[in-house]
Amino acid sequence: MMDNTNDDEKYMRMALREAQKAFEEKEIPIGCVIVKDGVVIGRGHNQIEMLKDATAHAEILSIGTASGKLENWRLEGVTLYVTLEPCPMCAGAILNSRISRVVYGSPDTRFGGCGTTIDVISNNALKREVEVVGGVLADECLGLLKAFFQRMRLEKGDSGAKS
Secondary structure: OOOOHHHHHHHHHHHHHHHHHHHHOOOOOOEEEEEEOOEEEEEEEOOHHHHOOOOOOHHHHHHHHHHHHHOOOOOOOEEEEEEEOOOHHHHHHHHHOOOOEEEEEEOOOOOOOEOOOOEOOOOOOOOOOOEEEOOOOHHHHHHHHHHHHHHHHHHHHOOOOOO
16 A cells, blocks of 8 residues: 555645635534545535535535536545544445545544444445545644634633623
């Protein structure tokens, strides 16, 4: 297997830039990019609040963009980079769209669908093999999430104390 460390960090930084957009829009800061043969074919960030859609996760939006770009729902040979371990819904979409590789930043101890809480990907009923790599730039990914939730708590708790 090839060492993809440099590429993984490069594309995770792009996913972090997407997550920063979500942060600025007061969405949970999760970002995603999808890459095929060194070209970004999909990108997105959480837009659940803006679209008022529980399925508007970064991964789902990115999969839709990538499928449109390739004019094919089968995303074989692509790598999905996301700042937080995909939830079970997104892990199911990854399997259904036939994504070959998933690289995530921070594990999700509450809803992680790639092995941390539940494992939708390994030994799946669809018999699809998906390589999963976790922990790429995990501290940066988790740091953005922590900063977001800290900001939200401050805005809720100290609404009258702002200067």
